[in-house]
Amino acid sequence: MRKDEEIMMEYRAGSMVALEEIFQRYKKPILNYAFKLLSSFADAEDVVGEVFYILTSRKDSYEPVAKFSTWIYTIAHNVAIDRIRRRRKIFFFWQKNDKDGNSYEELDMPDTRFMPDSSAQENDISFYVKKAIDRLPFNLKEAIVLRQYHNLSYDEIAAVLNCSLSKVKILIFRAKEALRKELLPYMEELR
């Protein structure tokens, strides 16, 4: 299997086939990364489009010194943060509090695909995992998602989040601690 960096360099040289290959490799990871961060499928799809637009428009700024996955996740991270900022401005007036007193943003189009509409879905572990990840603070969420679902090393995560390695270690540890507490009953079920 060819390395991502090689394909990217081919695309830089003008190969549209290479671009198609990059898209096929990264469309799903970027979509899932954005979806886990933003909890909105519509937003996640938009992020994919925007990331690939940026990739094509800034292809010349890519240097093979950096790992391609780090580079593309950095773009996705920036686009997602931009989305969240925009959303904060828009939904500032719709800010509401839940039963526990935590504030959340009530979106106009709630994502219903994970809503427990049946007892079967209620027991779906995936639903509770999503819920637990959604409840994490943004920086912890980003770190654990990149590690757990995208297999990035701690060094690569540090590059994407633009922070130190020791900070990444702490972020991931805290995220795991929070998730462990949250998902403890469901982990017991797995036995």
Add this chain to the structure above:
Amino acid sequence: MIFIHSKIKKLISAYLDNEVNDREKNLVEEHLKKCTFCRKYYESLQKLSSTLDKYKEEDLSPDLEQRIKFNFLGERYKGVAKMKNKRLIFGISSGALAILLTFVFVGHMYDYLRHSAQGRLQGGVYSSAAREYEPTTGVRTHGRLGASADGIGEQYSPALVSGKQNKNDLERFKSSGDTRWITTTDNSSAAWQSVGYAGGGSFDKPLSVSAIEGAAQEGPIVIVEPYLPATGKEDKLIRNAEATLEVENIQKVYDDIVKIGKGNNGYLAAANFNESTSGKVSAQIILRVPKEKFEETITEVRKLGQVKKFSINSIDISQDYNALVSELNTIKTVYDKIAEKLKEKKTDIQQAVRLESQLTPIAKRIEVIRNKISQYDNLIAVSTITINLYEVSWKLMIKESIKETKQHFAAFVSGLLKNSIGLFLLLAMVCTALIALAVLKPKIVKVVKMIFTKKSS
């Protein structure tokens, strides 16, 4: 022990992710063999990892995938960038507009406040605008007005005009519709004597045109042309000054004033201290100094405290003084002639007694005039400076400053409300500034971060 466990827990997390070095790896493995608590934790993290893996992966909707593939450089995502550019342009233009509006608003308010302040000054006690006289009618006026608020005296020199000339002048005077201060007298030769000074003079009533006409028919009118203002060098001027000072320590300032007086060859004419029931101390000190040292002394006195009020008053007695000198010369001539006749010894006793009796009142008059002249000389040579002092009361000052601030603020707000343009400008300025700030905030943060990271690196 707890500390070791918490440290090992962090290492276990990294160990599971294969992010530990050899030393840490050995440490964790050794510890896990011994510690059941940490082993359980290790197992729970393993379970967590497998639980998290249950999360369903999503895929792009086929239509979106098609759209993205079809439009890799499509308009939709170009549109996003375009939107960003538009936002940037909008933000920058809003900022520029806000700055422009700020300038216009500040200029407008400055102009408004300046005009209102001028209005207050003109209507208040500080009015000191010098009156201007333009003798365009040719009608001659005479006399002298009292010293104006700024202390510059206005002087008019007398000039006699015949009755015929008066009538011609009067016609021009009537046609101009102007009325001025004039003096009438029955005897032209005695006109000099009719000129008074310091409020006791002969031109204290403005006469209507009809009154002037009537006077012209009855006898000669003395109309005197205005003269250039007094220079204070050649003229006979009595100069007074009054200053009100706010000081911190009256006793110290009193000592300083005495020193200043002595230093300028003057003397302390009077001093008066007073303490009110509220405990406020005030004083009035009258200082007399030679006229040559007048300005110098005033300058020194003004430095002693905060000047709250100040005025210089010059009274011109040139005309009166000259009149006295002329009268003295005339009477002295008469006196000398009579005395000469007496000395000739040709007169008989009866005639000598008569001459003697004529001579006595003339001698008395000469003495009176001489006394008056010497009194004037004294007044001219030595100027009077009245200094009113009062101590600063801090409590009062704070109260007054709060009051003033309130008044200024109220004036500002009412000015804003009255001035709809100002209000509109202020609102527009605030709105555009807020928009610019909201739009450009991420950019500003980015630039600031960039600057700081550059500096730190």
